[in-house]
Amino acid sequence: MKYAFGVDIGGTTVKMGLLDYEGNIEESWEIPTRTEDNGENILPDIASSIKAKIEEKGLNKEDIAGVGVGAPGAVDSNGVIFQAVNIGWGRKNLQEELEKLVELPVKAGNDANVAALGEAWRGGGRGHSDMLMVTLGTGVGGGIIIGGKIVNGVAGSGGEIGHIHIEDNETKKCGCGNKGCFEQYASATGIVLLASRILGATDKDSVLRRGQLSSKGIFDAAKAGDELAVEITKKYGYYLGKGLAICATILNPEVIVIGGGVSKCGEIIFDLLKPSFEEYVFEGCQETAFALAELGNNAGICGAAKMVIGD
Amino acid sequence: MKYAFGVDIGGTTVKMGLLDYEGNIEESWEIPTRTEDNGENILPDIASSIKAKIEEKGLNKEDIAGVGVGAPGAVDSNGVIFQAVNIGWGRKNLQEELEKLVELPVKAGNDANVAALGEAWRGGGRGHSDMLMVTLGTGVGGGIIIGGKIVNGVAGSGGEIGHIHIEDNETKKCGCGNKGCFEQYASATGIVLLASRILGATDKDSVLRRGQLSSKGIFDAAKAGDELAVEITKKYGYYLGKGLAICATILNPEVIVIGGGVSKCGEIIFDLLKPSFEEYVFEGCQETAFALAELGNNAGICGAAKMVIGD
Numbered sequence: 320m321k322y323a324f325g326v327d328i329g330g331t332t333v334k335m336g337l338l339d340y341e342g343n344i345e346e347s348w349e350i351p352t353r354t355e356d357n358g359e360n361i362l363p364d365i366a367s368s369i370k371a372k373i374e375e376k377g378l379n380k381e382d383i384a385g386v387g388v389g390a391p392g393a394v395d396s397n398g399v400i401f402q403a404v405n406i407g408w409g410r411k412n413l414q415e416e417l418e419k420l421v422e423l424p425v426k427a428g429n430d431a432n433v434a435a436l437g438e439a440w441r442g443g444g445r446g447h448s449d450m451l452m453v454t455l456g457t458g459v460g461g462g463i464i465i466g467g468k469i470v471n472g473v474a475g476s477g478g479e480i481g482h483i484h485i486e487d488n489e490t491k492k493c494g495c496g497n498k499g500c501f502e503q504y505a506s507a508t509g510i511v512l513l514a515s516r517i518l519g520a521t522d523k524d525s526v527l528r529r530g531q532l533s534s535k536g537i538f539d540a541a542k543a544g545d546e547l548a549v550e551i552t553k554k555y556g557y558y559l560g561k562g563l564a565i566c567a568t569i570l571n572p573e574v575i576v577i578g579g580g581v582s583k584c585g586e587i588i589f590d591l592l593k594p595s596f597e598e599y600v601f602e603g604c605q606e607t608a609f610a611l612a613e614l615g616n617n618a619g620i621c622g623a624a625k626m627v628i629g630d
Numbered sequence: 631m632k633y634a635f636g637v638d639i640g641g642t643t644v645k646m647g648l649l650d651y652e653g654n655i656e657e658s659w660e661i662p663t664r665t666e667d668n669g670e671n672i673l674p675d676i677a678s679s680i681k682a683k684i685e686e687k688g689l690n691k692e693d694i695a696g697v698g699v700g701a702p703g704a705v706d707s708n709g710v711i712f713q714a715v716n717i718g719w720g721r722k723n724l725q726e727e728l729e730k731l732v733e734l735p736v737k738a739g740n741d742a743n744v745a746a747l748g749e750a751w752r753g754g755g756r757g758h759s760d761m762l763m764v765t766l767g768t769g770v771g772g773g774i775i776i777g778g779k780i781v782n783g784v785a786g787s788g789g790e791i792g793h794i795h796i797e798d799n800e801t802k803k804c805g806c807g808n809k810g811c812f813e814q815y816a817s818a819t820g821i822v823l824l825a826s827r828i829l830g831a832t833d834k835d836s837v838l839r840r841g842q843l844s845s846k847g848i849f850d851a852a853k854a855g856d857e858l859a860v861e862i863t864k865k866y867g868y869y870l871g872k873g874l875a876i877c878a879t880i881l882n883p884e885v886i887v888i889g890g891g892v893s894k895c896g897e898i899i900f901d902l903l904k905p906s907f908e909e910y911v912f913e914g915c916q917e918t919a920f921a922l923a924e925l926g927n928n929a930g931i932c933g934a935a936k937m938v939i940g941d
Contacts, residue, residue, distance in 0.1 A: 449781075449783065461880075480879070484796075487797065497912075561795065564795065568793050571789075602807070603785055604785065607784075
């Protein structure tokens, strides 16, 4: 049996896993992400943890394909990360540095792209070689898999679909400085913004007027039949479908996998996005399939391991 | 020396070439595209012409990698074409049919995608493995090359960037049935539409009020300093830059290669598109390079040959 390590570096913890070549997680564990001192301990901590695990399990190095790593920043195809503000890193050759420490082959990628590869391999996109993944969280992340491989982009920004322009009549700025980005509508923050706009434009009552707005609260209220909540989720679906239609027209993927906190509302999200998806997508791409992400927080370690396992 | 044949099937002629492994065109010629009888003679005509050329040049079959073909329709990665209305074809396995006739390995692709591969190999995109090509003709075509390979898409519609939605406030329908498609503004037809709108909105004089509007005429008038023509080309550049910014944010390509009739205006097109490109593109993709296509009508045979030559 051959193995690979998958590592997913987050802002507070590093998630780690030992996986076999079928993608089964033999074991997974976490270590804290020590962001102090510009995050200089992070890679040594990861290397020590892997070496300890190899020892503990009595593994042969020859049976280990290597270590795949997902990191929260743009990573180019040589494993150079440009910046990872929330863990203190500036530009560094992540792949090379970790390889020296761990004495195993290393491959590095952007965390959203690596998670997409995990979903393509073992999750909602399995069986498909061309996939777009969109993660609807606080922001909107994305990852593109073509022919089973991550589309990194020359500067590691491949799949940054959260910042495509999808609305001409926006007056509020996105965090990136532009106006009308996909993320301004399709994120968990986006649906709250849409809700406050729709609630502000009418006096009609709604359960949403009591308590704080949240993406979960809005979807729950819509499922319970609250009229304004239904209107908000439809508007949300309109923007989600519009943005994904633009991506699908360019890429013509087999499947679009939807993950992240907002996707916890379930398959209703497909009904919400499809009308505008079908309106805006090129006719040759009408047959695009949709699926929910399946791996949750394990997508990262799974995709990371797959990077070193290869085809 | 090893060779490959490149074939580019157009509506009136089939362009054919014999290329070496460096991409040098040893010889190129054309045969008519016989579209009658649902285009049933097209593949036999191509096969006969190739066999005659092999005989004429006294080539060994062992020295020929095969035949690459670009066709005017959506082609999937198995070489199945879904439809090619203007040459009379319905769905057919182009690759398999031609292989039987010509008794050589065949690869088939969509003509715009194949031309993009040609430009990536030997034209404006050479030296770059991740490239987006946009062809500004009567319509807007596109082709995506990632890792030196064509992104076909599951239904052969990869790179159909002419039909991404880029304008919310459009009232006129695109040929595809949607409103606000990239092609409605960035094509040769698009600039004429923009011109008629701008000329119609004012009484100001312009040389463009005399004679018929054409993309060449508009660029020539702008270069000569005609104020309204300058305004029209700026508006054209705004839309071109906006559409390409959306594509670049998703793909983060090294270079965007611009071809087609409108690109004959030259490098001025970069100055026109850059302000809105920089406005709309994600900051991580600001460094995208631009280049003009270099191969003209030879891009198709060049890319077609490259498909069978491989890496």
